[in-house]
Amino acid sequence: MHSLAISRRKRQYRTRQLMNVRTLCLAILHFSEATGYEIKKMSTEEHFSFFVDASFGSIYPALSRLQDDGCVTVREEFESGKPSRKVYSITDKGRQELHESLRVLPRRDSFKSEFLLMAMCAEILDREMIVRAIDRHLKDMEAEIEMLNQVLEHCDDTSGGKIWVAKFGRQVKQQALDYFIKHRHELEALVPDNQAQAAE
Amino acid sequence: MHSLAISRRKRQYRTRQLMNVRTLCLAILHFSEATGYEIKKMSTEEHFSFFVDASFGSIYPALSRLQDDGCVTVREEFESGKPSRKVYSITDKGRQELHESLRVLPRRDSFKSEFLLMAMCAEILDREMIVRAIDRHLKDMEAEIEMLNQVLEHCDDTSGGKIWVAKFGRQVKQQALDYFIKHRHELEALVPDNQAQAAE
DNA sequence: TAGGCCATGTAACCGGTTACATGATTAG
DNA sequence: CTAATCATGTAACCGGTTACATGGCCTA
Numbered sequence A, B: 001m002h003s004l005a006i007s008r009r010k011r012q013y014r015t016r017q018l019m020n021v022r023t024l025c026l027a028i029l030h031f032s033e034a035t036g037y038e039i040k041k042m043s044t045e046e047h048f049s050f051f052v053d054a055s056f057g058s059i060y061p062a063l064s065r066l067q068d069d070g071c072v073t074v075r076e077e078f079e080s081g082k083p084s085r086k087v088y089s090i091t092d093k094g095r096q097e098l099h100e101s102l103r104v105l106p107r108r109d110s111f112k113s114e115f116l117l118m119a120m121c122a123e124i125l126d127r128e129m130i131v132r133a134i135d136r137h138l139k140d141m142e143a144e145i146e147m148l149n150q151v152l153e154h155c156d157d158t159s160g161g162k163i164w165v166a167k168f169g170r171q172v173k174q175q176a177l178d179y180f181i182k183h184r185h186e187l188e189a190l191v192p193d194n195q196a197q198a199a200e
Numbered sequence C: 001t002a003g004g005c006c007a008t009g010t011a012a013c014c015g016g017t018t019a020c021a022t023g024a025t026t027a028g
Numbered sequence D: 001c002t003a004a005t006c007a008t009g010t011a012a013c014c015g016g017t018t019a020c021a022t023g024g025c026c027t028a
Helices: A021-029 A036-045 A057-070 A092-101 A114-120 A127-153 A159-187 B021-031 B038-046 B058-066 B092-101 B115-119 B125-152 B162-189
Strands: A074-076 A086-088 A109-113 B070-079 B085-090 B111-112
Touching: A021 A036, A021 A074, A021 A086, A021 A092, A021 B092, A021 B115, A036 A057, A036 A086, A057 A074, A057 A086, A057 B058, A086 A092, A114 A127, A114 B021, A114 B162, A159 B115, A159 B162, B021 B038, B021 B058, B021 B070, B021 B092, B038 B058, B038 B085, B058 B085, B058 B092, B070 B092, B085 B125, B115 B125, B125 B162
Parallel strands: none
Antiparallel strands: A074 A086, A109 B111, B070 B085
C-alpha cells in the first residue's frame, strides 16, 4: 500500500475558513476598538462567544499579524498604576478583508456537548454523577442567559445585527433551559439509585 | 500548598478531555459494533453529531490505537462485490475506559455559528448575500430536524439515553427554527435593498 | 462516462491550546 | 497573605483536517 515515491509537492492547503481568530478579531474591532485582553473576554464570556473560543495564545499573534498586514492600527495607553494597554482599531483594509471573508457561504452551525455525550451514556453511569452534571449544566445555561440579558440591557449601540444575534441566542437558550428543567427527571430516572451498593 | 517544586515538573501536557475522537469511538461502539466508515457517518450526519466532528483521518488511526490497547476487537468481513469491512466491537477494557472518561465533569456546551457571525455583521453586507445565507441556513436546520425525526422513528433500541438526547436536540432545533422563521425579516430589514429594487 | 457511494488508510500540515514568563493593583 | 483581575506575549505541543492513494459497484 505504500511504495509511492515522494512525487511533486503541489500541495497548497488553503483553508480559507470564514471563522478563525483573525476574522473574529476583525469582526470585533469592526464594532469598536479593543485590546487583546478585551477580545479574549468578549469571545469566551460575552456575546461574541458564538463564534470562536480564542485564547491569548492565538489572539495576540493574530493581532500582531493583522498589524503587519495593515488591517489594524495600535495605540498604546499608559496609565499609572495599570499595565499598559495596546488598543487596536480596524483600518479600511481590515474592513475590506472582513467583508471579503463574509462573502463565503457560512458552514453549518456546530453544537457540541460533552454533557449530551454523558447523557447518552447515562445508563452506564451512577446516579450521583448524572445529578451533579445536570445541576452544573443548569447553572451554566442560566449563566449564559443572564449574560445575554446583560448584553441586551446595556445595549447603547446602534448595531441591529448585534442585537438580533443576542436576542436569538437568548431565546434559543431559554427554551432549551425550559425543556431541560421539564425533562431532567426522565434522564435521572434512567439510572437506578443504587448508591447504597456503590460504596467505593 | 508549597510552591517549590511546582514550576518545573508540570511539563506533561495531559489534556484528558472528555471529548476526543477516541472517546467518541468508544461511545458509539458501546451501543453497537461498527466500521470506521459508519462511525464517520454517525458522527457527522447522524445523531452522534452532538459530540465531535471527526474525519477519516482521525477515526482510522484512533481505531487502530484502540485495537492496540485492547479496547476494541476487529472482525474483517469480505463480501464479493464490496470493499472489505473492518467491524469493530468494544471490549470490557474499552467499556472501562469509556466509563472512566465519563467521570470527568462535562465542560460547557459549545455553540458556534458562522451564520450568526454573518448576521452580526449584516449591515456591512449586501441584501442578496444575507438572503442566500438565510435560505441555506433554514434548509440546514430543517435537514437536521428531519434527521433526528428519522432517528427517533427507527428507534428499535432500548437505550433511553440515546432517545432522550435525540428528543432534546429535536426540540431545541425546532424551537430555534420557529423563532428563526418568525424573525428572519428583521434581519433582512437591516440591509437596505439598494441593489435590485425590481427584484420582487 | 461522470459522479456518487462504499471502504480503508497515510502523511503533511495547521489552527489552535496549554504552560510558562512577568508584574502591578485591588479585593477578601 | 492570598487570590483574582488586568495585561502582554512566546514556544512547545497536539488533536485534529485536508489532500492524497486506491478501487470496485451502481446509477443517471
